[in-house]
Amino acid sequence: MPIQEQDVKWVVEPKMGLVESLYLPAIFQGLKTTVKHMFGPKMTQQYPEERPRLPANYRGVHRLNRDEQGRVKCVACYMCSTACPARCIDIVAAPSPWADREKYPETFVIDELRCIYCGMCEQACPCDAIELTSLFELTGLSREEMMFDKEKLLSVFDQTVAAGTDPIRTRAGKLSGCSEPNV
Amino acid sequence: MSDFNLWYTLITIAVIFGVLQGTCAMLIYVERKIAAYVQDRIGPNRVGPYGLLQSVADGLKFLIKEEIVPARVDKPLFILAPCIAIFAAMLAFAVVPFGPTNKPGEAGYQFVIASGVDIGLVFIFAATSLTVYSIILGGWAANNKYSFIGGLRSSAQLVSYEIPMGMSVLGVVLLTRSLNLEKIIWQQAEGGLFAWNIFFQPLGFLIFMISAFAECNRLPFDLPEAEQELVGGYHTEYNAMKLALFFLGEYTHMITTSFLMVILYFGGWHLPFLAEVDGFWLLKLLIFAGKMSLFILFFMLVRWTIPRFRFDQLMALAWKVLIPLTLANLVCVMVVLEYRLSPWLLLPISLALLVGVGWIALVPAPRKAAA
Numbered sequence A: 001m002p003i004q005e006q007d008v009k010w011v012v013e014p015k016m017g018l019v020e021s022l023y024l025p026a027i028f029q030g031l032k033t034t035v036k037h038m039f040g041p042k043m044t045q046q047y048p049e050e051r052p053r054l055p056a057n058y059r060g061v062h063r064l065n066r067d068e069q070g071r072v073k074c075v076a077c078y079m080c081s082t083a084c085p086a087r088c089i090d091i092v093a094a095p096s097p098w099a100d101r102e103k104y105p106e107t108f109v110i111d112e113l114r115c116i117y118c119g120m121c122e123q124a125c126p127c128d129a130i131e132l133t134s135l136f137e138l139t140g141l142s143r144e145e146m147m148f149d150k151e152k153l154l155s156v157f158d159q160t161v162a163a164g165t166d167p168i169r170t171r172a173g174k175l176s177g178c179s180e181p182n183v
Numbered sequence B: 001m002s003d004f005n006l007w008y009t010l011i012t013i014a015v016i017f018g019v020l021q022g023t024c025a026m027l028i029y030v031e032r033k034i035a036a037y038v039q040d041r042i043g044p045n046r047v048g049p050y051g052l053l054q055s056v057a058d059g060l061k062f063l064i065k066e067e068i069v070p071a072r073v074d075k076p077l078f079i080l081a082p083c084i085a086i087f088a089a090m091l092a093f094a095v096v097p098f099g100p101t102n103k104p105g106e107a108g109y110q111f112v113i114a115s116g117v118d119i120g121l122v123f124i125f126a127a128t129s130l131t132v133y134s135i136i137l138g139g140w141a142a143n144n145k146y147s148f149i150g151g152l153r154s155s156a157q158l159v160s161y162e163i164p165m166g167m168s169v170l171g172v173v174l175l176t177r178s179l180n181l182e183k184i185i186w187q188q189a190e191g192g193l194f195a196w197n198i199f200f201q202p203l204g205f206l207i208f209m210i211s212a213f214a215e216c217n218r219l220p221f222d223l224p225e226a227e228q229e230l231v232g233g234y235h236t237e238y239n240a241m242k243l244a245l246f247f248l249g250e251y252t253h254m255i256t257t258s259f260l261m262v263i264l265y266f267g268g269w270h271l272p273f274l275a276e277v278d279g280f281w282l283l284k285l286l287i288f289a290g291k292m293s294l295f296i297l298f299f300m301l302v303r304w305t306i307p308r309f310r311f312d313q314l315m316a317l318a319w320k321v322l323i324p325l326t327l328a329n330l331v332c333v334m335v336v337l338e339y340r341l342s343p344w345l346l347l348p349i350s351l352a353l354l355v356g357v358g359w360i361a362l363v364p365a366p367r368k369a370a371a
Helices: A018-022 A024-038 A079-083 A120-124 A150-163 B006-038 B054-064 B075-095 B120-129 B131-141 B145-168 B170-176 B181-191 B202-215 B240-265 B281-303 B311-338 B343-361
Strands: A062-064 A089-095 A103-111 A130-132
Touching: A018 A024, A018 B343, A024 B006, A024 B281, A062 A150, A079 A089, A079 A120, A103 A150, A120 A130, B006 B054, B006 B075, B006 B240, B006 B281, B054 B240, B075 B120, B075 B131, B075 B240, B120 B131, B120 B145, B120 B181, B120 B240, B131 B145, B131 B240, B145 B170, B145 B202, B145 B311, B170 B181, B170 B311, B181 B240, B202 B240, B202 B311, B202 B343, B240 B281, B311 B343
Parallel strands: none
Antiparallel strands: A062 A130, A089 A103
């Protein structure tokens, strides 16, 4: 429907007065702002000394979770691999050595350089086996080094549990999933 | 030429060369720091305590970088342009006093490379005009549309603003009856605080300062080297030492015009009670340097305060506003001197001129007749 007359707000540029046409008062006002900022607080975060405060749901490098018995929670259902938009998860399933599960991942490789850190694998997993931690400082000296396999991902788990930097979902309490005993 | 001493001059040249280059290097650091502080951040602070060795790192970088000369440039001109830039800037500094000076004609060491030059002011303007060459040659030789346009714009800007720059100081020259910079300082120092020319020529100072901004290609007049508009303008194709020479030339030019502003309008090394005519020489030197630094600080602050002028606004400002203002200013000074009125009359007259210009600018432009 056409715009109503009363909804239109006409904005007219204010006419330039004598004070504005001299330019100098406006320049002084600008200089006042500039000098005020010069003596104000600074926003810089001195990186290696001051770490950033990451938000709660920060998506960093992945980890494979262990259950209470120390076994890997993943049942190699391929849901994360299917959900991944960058197709960076590569799983090879095998019959599991434990009685209460059918399968377990024999190899589980994530190419951290292909990964876009979207968290879809974490959302897709029915067993809360894969999670994105708050570690963001990934460096490597070769591309092969950055393809994290199962042992590496489990070691990330051990590190974050030891450091107490579990992602928020773990800290929220009891996780749901197919790897928990039926309640 | 009665007291020309070759050794004093050579030693002064050597010392000044070193001090100027060192100051330019320090100014690059100061500029980055001030830019950062105004933008709510800390500038370079990693390279030394508080980042003080950043200039050393920058200098080393410029020295060891690979000198790339693009294939189809005009090689002699390409290499000549930055050399002219720094040559002209350094040449202009030859007659600028940078420390305590005596009454011209008296014996004794003056803190000037070439002391006793009676046309000092004209020499400085002539030498700084040579920088136009470096920009035109640099823009043309780079064989690049952006550089070319930048060079053209810059040369037009520089040439246009030389006129108000020269004419705005004519008021001071008439009041002092000499072009000799040492005499100008001496007259202000002898007369005390209220003989500083800023009280008699505030409008002249304002116009000179605006022209100095334009001559140094500093914001708000830095369209020729604006990165948003011209990818770097006339220094797009330069790198390493040649770019360093352009920057050194620009900073030396800034230092020279800051010194000039202090000498012409703010009494040079004079400060009431601390550095009177018979004060201690080191104190005078430090006060001179301090006043000059305040102006450089102002140059740098203004860079982050005012938006850039568009090219037609820039040219209109020079030709339609500043040149008539300088003419009017000159006429007022001539009237005051001819009828032997008090020079203090110039203060309200200058302010009235400024307000008058603002008022005239408000008169709406006449409508063009319909074609």
